[in-house]
Amino acid sequence: MSNVLAADDDTNKMLQMIFLPNYTTSKEYLYICSLDVNVQLILPGKQSCATQPLKFTMNGSLLLGSRDATNMRIDNLLGKDVVVLFGMTYYDHLQCDNNKRSPLVEKITNVILNDKIFGNVDPLLKDYFEQMPT
Amino acid sequence: MKGDNTFLSDFDLKSTIFEAYLKRVTPGGRHVILLFYVISKYLELKKLVKDTGKKITPENFPHLVPRVIFMGGMSRPGDKLIL
Numbered sequence: 001m002s003n004v005l006a007a008d009d010d011t012n013k014m015l016q017m018i019f020l021p022n023y024t025t026s027k028e029y030l031y032i033c034s035l036d037v038n039v040q041l042i043l044p045g046k047q048s049c050a051t052q053p054l055k056f057t058m059n060g061s062l063l064l065g066s067r068d069a070t071n072m073r074i075d076n077l078l079g080k081d082v083v084v085l086f087g088m089t090y091y092d093h094l095q096c097d098n099n100k101r102s103p104l105v106e107k108i109t110n111v112i113l114n115d116k117i118f119g120n121v122d123p124l125l126k127d128y129f130e131q132m133p134t
Numbered sequence: 135m136k137g138d139n140t141f142l143s144d145f146d147l148k149s150t151i152f153e154a155y156l157k158r159v160t161p162g163g164r165h166v167i168l169l170f171y172v173i174s175k176y177l178e179l180k181k182l183v184k185d186t187g188k189k190i191t192p193e194n195f196p197h198l199v200p201r202v203i204f205m206g207g208m209s210r211p212g213d214k215l216i217l
Contacts, residue, residue, distance in 0.1 A: 023206030
């Protein structure tokens, strides 16, 4: 995906993506102090993002994330100036119909699987995309 | 990309937003959510190209901010993707 974004002349001066292999917490000090936006997109109730948003927010980055435990606590403490949350909470997830997908997810899944802009998809990942809810 | 000195040379790094999603790669596949986020941004920009017929550059669209997204991760041995 990074190569596709870099090769697209229409958009490569506005959007780039970099993969950092073998990222561990011992290398975290290299990135924590230099970021503008700290993305914490996780499924509420599935996997907590633990203390990482605290570390990033304490060093001055904005927090963009879903309504999960730590994100909501930081939101309650610091307010809307540094935190932007969106999406459903865990209890909303329990009530919604997981077999329905949003139109945007459907569109992006189509782009990945059918248009093949980002190359061929691994069969295991293809199953994952086809069974992925909401 | 590795060892490419011209990478990000077109970017005005002072006005660029640096975003990061740095997490351990888990069987739940939470990095996929970031991929969806990046693709949605990419499709927005491509739609803008289609509508206006211009390349997306800071000169043509001064109200847009350049964006660099980092994704980091490492998996544990023995992890399998949960379906």
